[in-house]
Amino acid sequence: MKKILSLSLALALILAMATLTACQPSNDAAYTVGIIQLAEHPALDAATEGFKAALTEKLGDTVKFEEKNAQGEATNCTTIVNGFVNGNVDLIMANATNAVKAAQEATSTIPVVGTSVTSYSGSGLVASDDAPGANVTGASDYLPVTAQISLVKAFCPEARTIGIVYASGEENSQIQANEAKTAFENEGYTVKLYTIADTNEISSVVTQACTEVDAFYEPTDNLIASNVTAMTNITNANKKPVFACEEGMVSGGMLAAYALSYYDLGYQAGLMAYDILANGKNPAEMPIFKFDTTNLKLAVNEETLSELGMTMPASLAN
Numbered sequence: 001m002k003k004i005l006s007l008s009l010a011l012a013l014i015l016a017m018a019t020l021t022a023c024q025p026s027n028d029a030a031y032t033v034g035i036i037q038l039a040e041h042p043a044l045d046a047a048t049e050g051f052k053a054a055l056t057e058k059l060g061d062t063v064k065f066e067e068k069n070a071q072g073e074a075t076n077c078t079t080i081v082n083g084f085v086n087g088n089v090d091l092i093m094a095n096a097t098n099a100v101k102a103a104q105e106a107t108s109t110i111p112v113v114g115t116s117v118t119s120y121s122g123s124g125l126v127a128s129d130d131a132p133g134a135n136v137t138g139a140s141d142y143l144p145v146t147a148q149i150s151l152v153k154a155f156c157p158e159a160r161t162i163g164i165v166y167a168s169g170e171e172n173s174q175i176q177a178n179e180a181k182t183a184f185e186n187e188g189y190t191v192k193l194y195t196i197a198d199t200n201e202i203s204s205v206v207t208q209a210c211t212e213v214d215a216f217y218e219p220t221d222n223l224i225a226s227n228v229t230a231m232t233n234i235t236n237a238n239k240k241p242v243f244a245c246e247e248g249m250v251s252g253g254m255l256a257a258y259a260l261s262y263y264d265l266g267y268q269a270g271l272m273a274y275d276i277l278a279n280g281k282n283p284a285e286m287p288i289f290k291f292d293t294t295n296l297k298l299a300v301n302e303e304t305l306s307e308l309g310m311t312m313p314a315s316l317a318n
Helices: 002-023 042-062 074-086 097-106 145-155 171-186 199-210 228-237 247-251 262-279 302-307
Strands: 031-037 063-069 091-095 112-117 136-140 161-167 190-196 215-217 256-259 297-300
Touching: 031 042, 031 074, 031 097, 031 262, 042 063, 042 091, 042 112, 042 247, 042 262, 063 074, 074 091, 074 097, 091 097, 091 262, 097 112, 097 136, 097 171, 112 262, 136 262, 145 171, 145 215, 145 256, 161 171, 161 199, 171 190, 190 199, 199 228, 228 302, 247 256, 247 297
Parallel strands: 031 063, 031 091, 091 112, 112 136, 161 190, 161 215
Antiparallel strands: 256 297
16 A cells, blocks of 8 residues: 555656646747847847847747847957857847848858848848848848938038948948939939048048038948937038938937838848748748838937028928
């Protein structure tokens, strides 16, 4: 009887432990997502938050994030993504072109979802926007330059020469600057391009540019976005309006932009990541997400408007 009782208790204990184990979530089932953000500024920060929000809403606490910021350095991007690859993360979210490029070079097997990239195909990140063809896909922040040209015409009808300042090390910015140059020239403007290598060159380059242009157009350049005040302290003092492509730059002191939401952009990238992780979608077959740019938000910095001695154009007042 004692043997039978002992055996019964042992069996009951085994069954109880098995039931308890079955009720507990397995740590092995959690998804690990490595997030690499090129630099710290409002647009990229918002994209990262949107991405995390989308995945958390879909996957709850079964997803965990390893979040790293490269502080604007390409070499840091390489170090970070190599760490993700060695740690065998399930997916890499790369925020900005140089971050995506580093991830693309580090792995051909781990899915990579990008965000805050203007041209995936133009930067060589995918075979084409419709059929990426490998392990990289993502969401694009492309905006037609014509939207910003209309703002220049409305605010500065007498402007004839446009300056574009961008970082020489950002391929994404170079693509945008060249496209903008062509678009402005097609509208009869003269365009002057100015490149900067680092933050130390902003003051001298922008100061010189202010003597040569009537207004500025700024692409979604991460170096400039991280140092908006350094640029606008000079341009506003010289009464030179700066037209941007995203709301964070306007909040920082630039005059105006027709902008999209980088939070929403990151959110869309998060939904794409969910499809890859939970639904088995293949990045090679997932087209680059692009927003409908026919209904962009107008952002105007009222303090800058006043500092420049300008008024809101009647055509934009409503």
